[in-house]
Amino acid sequence: MTTSARERKPDWLRIKLTTGEPYREIKDMMRTKTLHTVCEEARCPNIYECWANRTATFMILGDICTRACRFCAVKTGLPTELDLQEPERVAEAAEQMNLRHCVVTSVARDDLQDGGASIFAATIAAVRKKLPLCSVEVLIPDFMGKKESLQIVMDAKPDILNHNIETVERLSDRVRAKAKYKRSLELLQRAKEMYPDIPTKSSIMLGVGERTEEILQAMDDLRAVDCNILTLGQYLQPSPAHLEVARYVHPDEFASLKEEGLKRGFSHVESGPFVRSSYHAHEQVKSAEARTTSVREESRV
Numbered sequence: 001m002t003t004s005a006r007e008r009k010p011d012w013l014r015i016k017l018t019t020g021e022p023y024r025e026i027k028d029m030m031r032t033k034t035l036h037t038v039c040e041e042a043r044c045p046n047i048y049e050c051w052a053n054r055t056a057t058f059m060i061l062g063d064i065c066t067r068a069c070r071f072c073a074v075k076t077g078l079p080t081e082l083d084l085q086e087p088e089r090v091a092e093a094a095e096q097m098n099l100r101h102c103v104v105t106s107v108a109r110d111d112l113q114d115g116g117a118s119i120f121a122a123t124i125a126a127v128r129k130k131l132p133l134c135s136v137e138v139l140i141p142d143f144m145g146k147k148e149s150l151q152i153v154m155d156a157k158p159d160i161l162n163h164n165i166e167t168v169e170r171l172s173d174r175v176r177a178k179a180k181y182k183r184s185l186e187l188l189q190r191a192k193e194m195y196p197d198i199p200t201k202s203s204i205m206l207g208v209g210e211r212t213e214e215i216l217q218a219m220d221d222l223r224a225v226d227c228n229i230l231t232l233g234q235y236l237q238p239s240p241a242h243l244e245v246a247r248y249v250h251p252d253e254f255a256s257l258k259e260e261g262l263k264r265g266f267s268h269v270e271s272g273p274f275v276r277s278s279y280h281a282h283e284q285v286k287s288a289e290a291r292t293t294s295v296r297e298e299s300r301v
């Protein structure tokens with residue numbers, strides 16, 4: 001079922017590079033508007049496919065993260081900027097790309113009082129104003145567990161609230177800097193308590209040393225806080241300085257974990273070697289649509 005990480009990458013992890021017209025167009029637009037995408041900053045393997053399909057995940061609040069997670073390629077340091085015009089430019093870019101589903105994430109901004117929550121809220125509002133039919137998914141940091149920051153984001157009523165636990169409980173402290181497994185679960189639980197109709201979503205990377213029973217336990221933990229959507233993907237080492245891949249998980253194992261997730265009651269499970277938190281995100285909206293329609297209507301009155 002698995003392949004040792006010391007061996008070369010298995011065939012199922014080979015990517016076809018297609019840098020066509022939409023790819024170049026999006027790259028140029030992001031530079032012109034001085035916007036960042038997690039697709040580029042995290043060196044996502046799906047960038048050619050997603051950009052060719054005019055899908056991208058905006059990364060707001062700059063491109064310098066105050067944390068240094070061992071799996072992540074985003075730059076680390078002390079950010080200096082807070083760009084209040086950024087929400088408007090994200091909305092303009094979303095309009096230019098004619099998005100039907102817009103995913104917005106950010107670096108961790110532990111230097112800011114609200115962790116950047118108000119910029120998330122402004123971005124949701126700006127996209128809604130320009131594209132009333134576009135659903136907005138936010139993939140948020142843990143805001144150091146600050147309930148008030150989460151409340152600011154939830155009050156903007158995103159169509160999907162996404163927060164990643166990233167890995168199983170035992171490996172959490174080793175893989176993620178500062179973030180805590182229990183705090184992430186608590187965030188997802190609070191989001192549900194604040195707005196029970198807004199679907200929540202989380203993601204686990206596989207191949208960092210977790211055991212199957214630990215993955216199943218993480219799924220149970222997520223369902224215990226009524227998390228609705230789950231994504232499972234293969235961890236890939238962004239550079240030799242990052243955490244090593246412990247194993248390559250076979251596509252059959254991803255398929256059987258998807259079944260386990262669905263059995264546990266997730267409304268949608270996206271599971272496969274190249275799955276990332278935002279991969280095929282527009283397709284997950286359908287699963288959550290019935291829940292969100294009423295929330296969206298409410299937020300526009």
Ligand code: SF4
Pocket residue numbers: 038039040044045046047048050051055056057276277278279280
């Ligand atoms: S999976 Fe997400 S981060 Fe990766 S290229 Fe696609 S939209 Fe960007």
